[in-house]
Amino acid sequence: MDFLDLPWFLIFTSLAKTIFLIFLVVLPMVSYTVYAERRVSALIQDRTGPNRTGFPLSLIGFKKDFSPFLGGLGQPVADAVKFLLKEDFVPAHVNKLYFWLAPMLAMMPAIVTLAAIPFGSEFLGVKMVVADINVGLLFMFAISSIGVYGIVLAGWSSNSKYPFLGGIRSTSQMISYELCMGLSAVPVLLIVGSTGLSSIVNYQVGYGWLIAPFTDGHLSVREILLWIPILIAFITFTISMFAETNRLPFDLPESESELVSGYHTEYSSMKFALFFLGEYTAMIAGSGLIVVLFFGGWHLPFIPYLKDNVVTGGFEFLHAIPGWIWGIVNISVFFGKVAVLLFVFIWVRWTLPRFRYDQLMKLGWLYLFEIALVNIFLAAGILAFTK
Amino acid sequence: MAYTVQRPNLTWKEKIYLPSIVAGLAITFKHIRRMLSGETKVLMQYPEEKWDAHMPEHYRGAPTLVTDEHGRERCVACQLCEFICPPRAITIKPEEIPADNKFAKVEKRPREFDIDMIRCIYCGLCEEVCPEQAIFLRKDYAITGTSRAEMVHDKEKLYELGGVFNGLIHKWNPKK
Numbered sequence: 001m002d003f004l005d006l007p008w009f010l011i012f013t014s015l016a017k018t019i020f021l022i023f024l025v026v027l028p029m030v031s032y033t034v035y036a037e038r039r040v041s042a043l044i045q046d047r048t049g050p051n052r053t054g055f056p057l058s059l060i061g062f063k064k065d066f067s068p069f070l071g072g073l074g075q076p077v078a079d080a081v082k083f084l085l086k087e088d089f090v091p092a093h094v095n096k097l098y099f100w101l102a103p104m105l106a107m108m109p110a111i112v113t114l115a116a117i118p119f120g121s122e123f124l125g126v127k128m129v130v131a132d133i134n135v136g137l138l139f140m141f142a143i144s145s146i147g148v149y150g151i152v153l154a155g156w157s158s159n160s161k162y163p164f165l166g167g168i169r170s171t172s173q174m175i176s177y178e179l180c181m182g183l184s185a186v187p188v189l190l191i192v193g194s195t196g197l198s199s200i201v202n203y204q205v206g207y208g209w210l211i212a213p214f215t216d217g218h219l220s221v222r223e224i225l226l227w228i229p230i231l232i233a234f235i236t237f238t239i240s241m242f243a244e245t246n247r248l249p250f251d252l253p254e255s256e257s258e259l260v261s262g263y264h265t266e267y268s269s270m271k272f273a274l275f276f277l278g279e280y281t282a283m284i285a286g287s288g289l290i291v292v293l294f295f296g297g298w299h300l301p302f303i304p305y306l307k308d309n310v311v312t313g314g315f316e317f318l319h320a321i322p323g324w325i326w327g328i329v330n331i332s333v334f335f336g337k338v339a340v341l342l343f344v345f346i347w348v349r350w351t352l353p354r355f356r357y358d359q360l361m362k363l364g365w366l367y368l369f370e371i372a373l374v375n376i377f378l379a380a381g382i383l384a385f386t387k
Numbered sequence: 388m389a390y391t392v393q394r395p396n397l398t399w400k401e402k403i404y405l406p407s408i409v410a411g412l413a414i415t416f417k418h419i420r421r422m423l424s425g426e427t428k429v430l431m432q433y434p435e436e437k438w439d440a441h442m443p444e445h446y447r448g449a450p451t452l453v454t455d456e457h458g459r460e461r462c463v464a465c466q467l468c469e470f471i472c473p474p475r476a477i478t479i480k481p482e483e484i485p486a487d488n489k490f491a492k493v494e495k496r497p498r499e500f501d502i503d504m505i506r507c508i509y510c511g512l513c514e515e516v517c518p519e520q521a522i523f524l525r526k527d528y529a530i531t532g533t534s535r536a537e538m539v540h541d542k543e544k545l546y547e548l549g550g551v552f553n554g555l556i557h558k559w560n561p562k563k
Contacts, residue, residue: 040419043418043419043422043423044415044418044419045418046418046421046422046427046429047429047430048430048432347412347415347416347419348412350415351408351411351412351414351415352408352411
């Protein structure tokens, strides 16, 4: 039996990977996405944004406060402290059980979906994915749709009209866009032939990224033809991902100008923060999924991702660098791509106005759904008639 | 009777949204680029940068008391400012200048001169009414304090803010 297959070793590495992914990467990323959201929105609106808060090291005995190059990098810490110190108020008219359950249900599915995402190739022989299951994509869809329950329960248990309206909107929106999201991922599955996220990434490493099939160095007629359904799938998938994560232009569940703040109107303190963090974690998981499906996951052209990968074309000297460095490079490449997508999420949010409710439903059911459906047949036809 | 609103006929491009979405994204990105390159300069980092250099000469900030070039306090405690002050922010307690003082011939000076900066409305009537050019509205506008008592500027504080001012009135100067 191989050393890497020993049960205790698997348990240990899974725990290590989970702790690394959740506590060292995703949660800091979430808090800094909030910070980035504020800074980028400020830049778009010709403001400066939070640029003061540093780390108050003088409180714990250092001579000077530490305020790094951009300024304001201590803002997420200050936000977290503020959330912890606020009063956790539970109104008398709510349904206590579901009121407590809802924030957890908003946060947990978003974190659990991260388990299936391959966030790196290999590090010291360990695959960089917490749970390498062969139905990864289905798992992602299944778990992320549980996230709806958090919002619905929050709206329902608050026993108040605005959260209730927010909850209702969220239900119908997420149900309609989930369909489109699932359907627009089908062309990818047809091309790759597997629902495992690792195998989707491995396919793209071998044959070029789906969104950019020339990254493997050559471009066949088949790839060019398949490019059309993939681009359509990418657009519909991204739009549904925006709707799924409640981001503008689809943030009807919490539309500030109409519903106070929607489903979390009655929440305060850490319970509110859980909704907030859940939304951003879902954004990161969604961006991760888009990266895995279309942008080649942790792969960058010309980077040797495995020990036995042969690199040619003047890059042979890269083999001299040990494999574990490439493991780290691949992890950073993955999260770099995720960060770019998060920027796009923020950028879109501060550009587009919100859809009206009937426009949202019309877009989902009359356009995106049909486009995604036809796209499957297009992709299948191209796959059947070309070789 | 029903009134039919004439909807504009949208072109194919307008109907599918996407070109206008891309145009909007381009506009917002232009704003980001201009902010990052420093082309847009709209903000002032307040406590470090101030508007002071751009302030007009006639700006009416906090009222202050001034001394003349001989170090004499110009105020002769005539209390005209106290009487004209619309919100009654000024309180003056006059006293006689003792005979052995260098400026004994001025006869009167304020023992206490308090301006309640919570009440002050920066109207400048005190400056206008003063026959001795003793009170001036200067350019300080950020008057802060943690209590009501701290917001009352006493004589010492007023002279500290005001400093020396060489005015047109020299009637108390020694005769040449």
